[in-house]
Amino acid sequence: xxxxxxxxxxQTLTIALLLMLLIPSGLxxxxxxxxxxxxSALTSAANSVAEVDPFTGTxxxxxxxxxxxxxxxxxGADVPFGLVQWSPDTVSYAPGGYWYPDNRIKGFSxxxxxxAGCPAYGDIPFIPYVGTVKESPAANPxxxxxxxxxxHETASPGYYQVALDNKVNVExxxxxxxxxxxFTYPQGQTATLLLNVSGSxxxxxxxxxxxxxxxxxxxALSGGFCGAKNTYKLYFWTQFSQPFATTGTxxxxxxxxxxxxxxxxxxxxxAVQQLSTLLKQRTSLPPSATQLHPATIASGxxxxxxxxxxxxxSSTITAHVGVSFVSVxxxxxxxxxxxxxxxFARAQKQAQQAWLQxxxxxxxxxxxxxxxxxxxxxxxxxxLQPNIFSDVNxxxxxxxxxxxxxxxxxxxxxxxxxxxxxxxxxxLLALLAPKETSDIVKSMLNDYRQSGQLPKWSLANSETxxxxxxxxxxxxxxxxAFGARNFDTQAALDAMVKQATQPNNVRPGQNYLDELGYxxxxxxxxxxxxxxxAATSLEYNTADFAxxxxxxxxxxxxxxxxxxxxxxxxxxxxxxxxxxLEPRNLEGAFPAxxxxxxxxxxxxxxxxxxxxxxPFNLRGLFNALGGNDKVVKRLDxxxxxxxxxxxxxxxxxxxxxxxxxxxxxxxxGAPYKAxxxxxxxxxxxxxxxxxxxxxxxxxxxxxxxxxxxxxGMFPETPGTADLALASPLFPEITIYRQGGQVIQIxxxxxxxxxxxxxxxxxxxxxxxKPWLPASFIEKGGTLNFTLSDTPxxxxxxxxxxxxxxxx
Numbered sequence: 001x002x003x004x005x006x007x008x009x010x011q012t013l014t015i016a017l018l019l020m021l022l023i024p025s026g027l028x029x030x031x032x033x034x035x036x037x038x039x040s041a042l043t044s045a046a047n048s049v050a051e052v053d054p055f056t057g058t059x060x061x062x063x064x065x066x067x068x069x070x071x072x073x074x075x076g077a078d079v080p081f082g083l084v085q086w087s088p089d090t091v092s093y094a095p096g097g098y099w100y101p102d103n104r105i106k107g108f109s110x111x112x113x114x115x116a117g118c119p120a121y122g123d124i125p126f127i128p129y130v131g132t133v134k135e136s137p138a139a140n141p142x143x144x145x146x147x148x149x150x151x152h153e154t155a156s157p158g159y160y161q162v163a164l165d166n167k168v169n170v171e172x173x174x175x176x177x178x179x180x181x182x183f184t185y186p187q188g189q190t191a192t193l194l195l196n197v198s199g200s201x202x203x204x205x206x207x208x209x210x211x212x213x214x215x216x217x218x219x220a221l222s223g224g225f226c227g228a229k230n231t232y233k234l235y236f237w238t239q240f241s242q243p244f245a246t247t248g249t250x251x252x253x254x255x256x257x258x259x260x261x262x263x264x265x266x267x268x269x270x271a272v273q274q275l276s277t278l279l280k281q282r283t284s285l286p287p288s289a290t291q292l293h294p295a296t297i298a299s300g301x302x303x304x305x306x307x308x309x310x311x312x313x314s315s316t317i318t319a320h321v322g323v324s325f326v327s328v329x330x331x332x333x334x335x336x337x338x339x340x341x342x343x344f345a346r347a348q349k350q351a352q353q354a355w356l357q358x359x360x361x362x363x364x365x366x367x368x369x370x371x372x373x374x375x376x377x378x379x380x381x382x383x384l385q386p387n388i389f390s391d392v393n394x395x396x397x398x399x400x401x402x403x404x405x406x407x408x409x410x411x412x413x414x415x416x417x418x419x420x421x422x423x424x425x426x427x428l429l430a431l432l433a434p435k436e437t438s439d440i441v442k443s444m445l446n447d448y449r450q451s452g453q454l455p456k457w458s459l460a461n462s463e464t465x466x467x468x469x470x471x472x473x474x475x476x477x478x479x480x481a482f483g484a485r486n487f488d489t490q491a492a493l494d495a496m497v498k499q500a501t502q503p504n505n506v507r508p509g510q511n512y513l514d515e516l517g518y519x520x521x522x523x524x525x526x527x528x529x530x531x532x533x534a535a536t537s538l539e540y541n542t543a544d545f546a547x548x549x550x551x552x553x554x555x556x557x558x559x560x561x562x563x564x565x566x567x568x569x570x571x572x573x574x575x576x577x578x579x580x581l582e583p584r585n586l587e588g589a590f591p592a593x594x595x596x597x598x599x600x601x602x603x604x605x606x607x608x609x610x611x612x613x614x615p616f617n618l619r620g621l622f623n624a625l626g627g628n629d630k631v632v633k634r635l636d637x638x639x640x641x642x643x644x645x646x647x648x649x650x651x652x653x654x655x656x657x658x659x660x661x662x663x664x665x666x667x668x669g670a671p672y673k674a675x676x677x678x679x680x681x682x683x684x685x686x687x688x689x690x691x692x693x694x695x696x697x698x699x700x701x702x703x704x705x706x707x708x709x710x711x712g713m714f715p716e717t718p719g720t721a722d723l724a725l726a727s728p729l730f731p732e733i734t735i736y737r738q739g740g741q742v743i744q745i746x747x748x749x750x751x752x753x754x755x756x757x758x759x760x761x762x763x764x765x766x767x768x769k770p771w772l773p774a775s776f777i778e779k780g781g782t783l784n785f786t787l788s789d790t791p792x793x794x795x796x797x798x799x800x801x802x803x804x805x806x807x
Contacts, residue, residue, distance in 0.1 A: 048359040049352055051376035054155040057115060057697055059100035059690030061654075065645030067292065068654050071693030071702070072096040072115040073381065075155040076108070077172040077179065079354045080383040081413070081436060083334075084323055085112040086172040086179040087160065089201075091145055092293040093272055095119050097201065099293050100690035104145045105162070106297055107196055108170060110179065110323055111234065113415065114384045115697025118226035118276060118466070119268075120459060122201030123234045124218075126319070127194040128168040128183050129306075133257075136250040137194060138266065138302035144194060145297070157359075157380055158351025173348040177334035177392055178322040180347045184315055191309045191317065195238075198266035198302040202276070205231065209305040211260040214243045216305055217328045221265065225464045227276050228529070232460035233397075234323055237332040239340075241318040244307040251303045266302035271295060318344060325460060326403055330391040337392040358383050361432045362707075366731035366750065373688040375710050375729075378703035382428055385699040386440050389414035389460070397461050399451035411436075413443040416455040418471030419539070420698035422546075423659050426475045427715040428704045430482035431777065434738055437484035441476055445488060448495045456506045463505075465528040468603050469539025470499060470507050477550035477719030482777055483739065489554055496547050497559060500540075509533070513540060517569040520586040521601055532603035534573055534583035535657070538613050541570045542718050545616040545806060549719030564806060570614045574624055581611045597649040605657040608638065608649035615660045616717050618667040619805035628668045628799075635665060639677050643685060643694050653681050654695025659705050663714045663724035666803055671725065671770035671796035672756055678726035679755035682709045711735075711745065712785070713772060716803065721774035724803055725796075727755050727787055741780030749787040757795050759786035770796035771803035 057071020064070075074096040076087020089109050092102035095116050097109065107125025127137075127144050137144050152163035160172045167186035172179060185191035198207040200222035209218035216238045223231035248255065249262035256262070267273070271294030309317050320342075322335035339347060359376055367375075390396035390412035394405045406412050413436075430437040447461075448454050454472035457464050473496050480489065503510055508525040512518065519525075519533035519540075530536070545567035551559035573581040575590045582590045583601030596608035614621040622631045638661070641650035652658045662681065665674035685694035686706045697703055708714045712728035715721070728747045735743035760767045761784040762776075772783075 048363075048376050049157050049355050051373045052157050052355075052359070052380045053373050053377050053688045053692070054157065054160075054380070055100065055690050056374075056377045056688055057381075057690070057693035058094070058096065058098050061685070061691040061694050064643055064654055064694050065652070068645065068695045070094065071695070071697045072117060073693070073697050074098045074112045074114065076112065076160045077158055077174045077351065078384060079158055079174055079176055079351050080358045081386065081388050082174055083177045083388050084110055084174045084179045084321075085384070086110055086174055086181065087112050088162065089122055089125060089296075091295055091297055093119070093275065093296050094293060095696070097122050100150075102293075103147050103149065105148060105164070106141070106145050107199060108172060108181070109199070109201075110236065110321065114381055114699055115693070115702065116417065116699060117696040119201040119272065120225045121222075122199070123220050123222065124236050124323075125196045125199045126181065127196060128164065128166075128170060128185070129192040129194055130166045130168060130186060130189050131192060132190050133192060133194070133248060133255065133306045136253050136255045137196060137304060138198075138250055139253040139299050141297040141299065156352075157355035159348050171344065173344060173351050175338040175342070175347060175350065176388060177324075178320065178339040180339055180342065180344050181319040181321065182344045183317045183319070185309070185311050185317070187311065187315050191311045191315070192306055193309070193317070194304060194306040196302065196304040197262075198264060198304060201268070201296075202272075203268035204265040206263065206265040207303055208263040209249065209261070209303065211244070211247045211249070211305050211307065215239045216307070217331070219328065223459070223462070224268075224276070225459050226466045228464035228466060230459055230462040230464045232325060232462060234325060235328045235331045236321060236323045237328050237335060238319050238321040239335065240309075242309060242314075245310045246308045247305070248307075249303070249305050252301050262303040262305060264301060264303035266300060269294070269296050269298040324391050325389060325397045326391055326395050330393065330395060334392050355380070358433070361736050363734045363736070364730045364732065367729060368752070370688055371710075371729060371752070374686050374692065374706065377688060377692070378686070378706040381697055381703035382425060382700040382707060383433075385417070386413040386415050386443075388412070389443070399447050399461050399463070402450075404446070404450075410439050410442065412446060413440045414458065414460050415699065416444070416458050416475070417699040417701065418456050418475060419467035419469055420656055420701035421704075422471045422474035422478060422718060423656055423701060423705075424708055424715055425699070425701045425704035427478045427482045427721075428707055430479045430484035431735070431737065434482075434484040435486070437479050438486035441479050441484060441487045441492065444472060444476065445491055445495065453504055453506050454495055454499055465505065468530070468532055468536040470543040471539070472496070472506075473500070473543035473550075474546035474718035477546040478715065480550060480553065481719060481721040481774060482715070483737070493547075493551055493554060493556060493559065496550065500544060500547060500563070507540065509536070513537075513569070516586075516588070517572040518584055521583045522585045532601060534581065534601040534607075535603040535605065535610055537573060538570055538581070538610060541567045542613075542615065546719035548806075567616060567806070568620070570617070570621075571624070576624075579625055580607050581613075582607060597647060599646050603657075604655055605646050605652060606649065609646075609652055609657050609661075612638075612661045612664060613657060616719075616806045618664055619802070620807055622668055628670075631668045632665065632670045632673065635661075635668070635673070642681055653685060654702075656698065656701060660714070660716055663716050663726065666724045666770040666796065667805065669797045669799060669802065670793075672791040672793055674724070674770070675726045675755040675757060676791070678709050679729070679752065682706060682729060683752050712747075717806075721777040722803060723772040723777070725757075725770045725772065727757050727785060737780065741778075743776075743780050744782045745785070746783065747785035747787050750785070754787045754789045756788045756791045757785055758788050758792045759795075760784070768796055768798065769801045
């Protein structure tokens with residue numbers, strides 16, 4: 001549990017040296033027996049939850065590029081993959097709803113995205129207020145904000161608490177489809193609760209609220225993610241622990257005491273609308289924190305309800321709230337099935353147990369307290385999204401606008417940050433939660449059947465077309481490769497092939513790929529937020545390789561060969577005169593004067609950063625660049641800055657296009673440099689606390705990079721389970737898979753300052769290869785590392801030991 005900015009971690013246990021006395025260290029290493037030094041800490045099954053700091057990423061990391069400096073996370077109550085994330089929203093803008101430097105809360109809303117970079121959801125804010133409502137909150141929203149101090153704020157997985165300056169103590173916990181709120185008011189004063197049903201993060205097209213005897217229900221119609229035209233409708237139903245003393249509603253400027261119904265939408269504040277437009281493609285970001293975090297409240301249209309309670313018998317009011325994207329009746333059923341018979345303490349305990357089950361899928365020993373907190377916080381963030389979208393009864397609203405029902409024992413999922421999560425998050429989810437990840441893929445196939453296309457960057461039950469590429473291909477192939485296989489693989493391959501070969505809105509410019517092999521800078525694309533043609537070309541190449549890898553695993557050799565060949569179109573962007581991948585026009589010309597630091601033609605990056613993005617054929621890329629020696633020197637220059645932003649010709653490890661690049665040293669005969677860079681990134685760009693993330697968490701993708709870095713491995717090649725190696729951060733790591741496989745990683749000397757591999761045993765056999773085959777993930781196994789603070793330049797340097805590339 002975390003209170004304010006301080007981290008209160010569970011007390012650690014001391015490990016005895018008895019085994020070191022009984023077993024010679026060399027023999028222990030050879031047989032896979034790892035002995036921890038005295039004073040090491042054991043992360044027990046009980047305290048992995050205590051290691052998590054939900055405030056991590058809610059502020060900005062000093063020195064990070066403007067517009068990318070915050071993790072955009074939220075600290076509120078949630079459970080793994082939960083439909084409800086009940087969390088505070090500050091007055092100052094933040095895509096996750098909560099900006100740590102602000103001490104003003106405008107409400108506690110029921111839905112959030114973790115680190116999306118643009119605002120979304122933030123639906124149905126609850127506003128506890130002390131006093132009588134005398135003015136419409138739409139006319140004067142500032143009247144109803146509450147200030148607070150971080151010293152009086154607490155968060156842990158599944159629980160959030162804050163004592164507001166108005167003397168109301170707020171506690172929140174959740175189940176999978178519902179939440180429980182406990183509001184304790186000061187004695188002897190008017191206890192009021194407002195529900196701003198039109199107060200979604202991007203405003204609402206319309207909203208409705210209805211007050212009952214002791215319940216409030218309604219819906220909000222919102223959307224507009226990153227300036228897109230998507231919409232969704234969220235229903236809610238809330239029952240309170242006592243009847244209302246008084247009731248009322250508001251609509252625009254009109255306050256209506258005693259009224260029971262209201263309807264009307266509200267736009268987002270003008271400052272937020274302007275910023276959302278800028279964030280849509282990140283082409284022109286304002287430089288100051290004030291411009292990046294404007295006020296999200298403004299007087300204008302809007303509607304909501306307010307009620308008061310008689311607190312003479314009890315000053316604590318409990319709310320059981322359910323949400324649904326289908327109906328108010330389903331929202332009520334979600335409450336009655338999950339939370340209706342729960343008291344707050346029982347629900348909180350169940351949420352904690354759900355988190356224990358997930359977090360304990362990886363057990364670590366040793367390391368510093370800050371490292372353990374960073375690790376388990378990252379793993380916590382990985383499990384937040386995608387979200388369960390179906391209700392307790394299995395119903396969900398489809399991409400076709402109709403109500404569908406999933407098979408018993410399964411769930412429909414939503415919210416796919418495709419451009420982000422295909423790189424390492426989906427692999428980690430498949431590794432640790434193959435059952436749920438299989439349902440995630442099934443959900444994507446359901447979306448395809450209902451809409452004719454696989455999700456790209458979808459929110460709820462609609463496509464936003466935010467970002468570029470065709471990320472569903474590496475998502476599905478990566479999930480399958482890492483063990484999530486309970487879905488219709490033939491239907492998946494058919495959908496992937498069709499989407500990659502016929503005109504559609506997910507892959508604009510397919511005609512240019514067929515004719516030219518790349519997307520020209522002066523082409524006509526027609527729709528769907530298309531931009532960054534050079535970056536998009538490379539994304540299509542990666543997607544094509546993923547189709548090839550998936551088809552090969554299914555024995556579909558013709559498709560495998562076809563898309564493997566097409567994936568090599570990255571060569572069409574290679575300029576032999578400059579040795580960079582560059583944008584090209586319709587006539588095939590490269591820019592007359594090329595600046596690798598320019599973002600022109602790229603997406604959230606530049607030519608220097610994207611010139612490494614051929615993760616499936618690095619051998620081919622390195623040959624084109626002049627061989628390993630030249631590649632290593634160029635990588636050395638590239639990594640002189642680790643998080644330079646999109647306008648500098650250096651690494652940008654706060655954002656996805658550079659995530660794969662540190663591991664490329666493994667392919668160039670210099671694994672020791674990969675080990676150093678990965679450890680430097682883990683040491684400097686990831687920490688506990690509000691400034692603990694160097695960039696948007698992007699629905700868990702950034703956090704998943706850290707988890708893999710701490711394990712000492714990374715899924716470099718999309719669509720396969722091959723793993724490029726760095727070195728583990730902790731002396732002992734055990735991964736428990738749902739199928740019973742166990743992966744054990746031992747590294748006695750592991751620390752922040754000892755990244756270099758001097759020896760590796762793979763299942764007891766000496767290995768000089770800086771990578772692991774897919775069989776290791778499938779079957780499990782044991783790794784024994786000998787690490788040092790000085791590099792071993794020879795280990796893994798033999799070209800024959802390099803990881804495979806797909807020519």
